[in-house]
Amino acid sequence: MAEGDLKLLGFFTSPFAIRVRMVLEQKGLSYEYLEEDLTNKSELLLKHNPIYKKVPVLIHGDRSICESLVILQYIDENWSGSGPPLLPADPYERAIARFWAAYIDEKFVESFWGILKAGREETKAEKIADSIGVLKQLEEVFKKCSAGTGKGFFGGDTIGFIDVTLGSQLAWMKAIEKISGAKLLDETNIPLLMEWVNRFLAIDFVKSILPNVERVAEVGRVFQATIWKVDLAK
Known part of the structure; x- marks a missing residue:
């Protein structure tokens, strides 16, 4: 084909x-x-x-x-012959990459979307803490991936499976920070991961694809208002 x-x-x-x-x-x-x-x-x-x-x-x-x-x-x-490989060749390393990608989608996405859904301050604080905890865990994952290698991404010298899974969420992370006042991307908590964020965002095709944060925040505010109306109607 x-x-x-x-x-x-x-x-x-x-x-x-x-x-x-x-x-x-x-x-x-x-x-x-x-x-x-x-x-x-x-x-x-x-x-x-x-x-x-x-x-x-x-x-x-x-x-x-x-x-x-x-x-x-x-x-x-x-298209294994086009561009750099997304997943490692080694079966164990491939399994590890799949595991952490699933972790990001199941655990992290749930926690930071929970910040928008939270209707009470104590619930929001709990979801913020959960999100920061997951980011700290990913900081450790990145530390292990790059330990002693000097490589800039989870996937090595180029972005891989974990990189695109997490990096695709960056516009929403920044938008949720803007909407909620939460500070998720904090160099104090995740210094290595913040270096990774800066490297990831400097890639030309990433810059051309990631949406404007303010536009994402507008969508997030509409979503939040809709969720709260549903909650109030129950």
């Missing part, structure tokens, strides 16, 4: 679609990006992801691949 048959269905603030775009760019692959209106989902989205009806969806010819981490692995394996 030709590379030119690639389409990606996404939404501009979706970190899960953003990470797929990053890997497509890093691999140097040509693709058509189709922005979805999530309040009025397209027939194309409903056809290619009838189970979850959400983005991202990678369409490769007549094949549909859903769920961002699955899509990343598909791209890495299908």
Whole structure:
């Protein structure tokens, strides 16, 4: 199947679609990006992801691949000769990368989105503490990944599976800081990880793909207001 048959269905603030775009760019692959209106989902989205009806969806010819981490692995394996590898060659190291990527999506995303959902100050403080705790854990992971090597990313000299999983969340982290007043990205708590953040954000294709933080914050405020209205109505 030709590379030119690639389409990606996404939404501009979706970190899960953003990470797929990053890997497509890093691999140097040509693709058509189709922005979805999530309040009025397209027939194309409903056809290619009838189970979850959400983005991202990678369409490769007549094949549909859903769920961002699955899509990343598909791209890495299908275009192994294009660009740097996303996952390590060693089976154990591949398993470790998958583990921490899942940890970010399951534990960290839940905690920092919980800051927006929190309706009481004590609940918000708890979610902020949870998020900081996870970031400190990831600081230790990065320390182990780069120990004695001088490498700048979780994936080595170039961004890998863990890097794009976490890096795709940076615009939302900064937006949630802006909305809530929380300080998540703090050099005092995570000095090595903050160096990683600066290196990651300096990459050209990352800068071109990550959305404006204020625009993300606008979406976050709407989401927060909607959640609070639902809570008040219960």
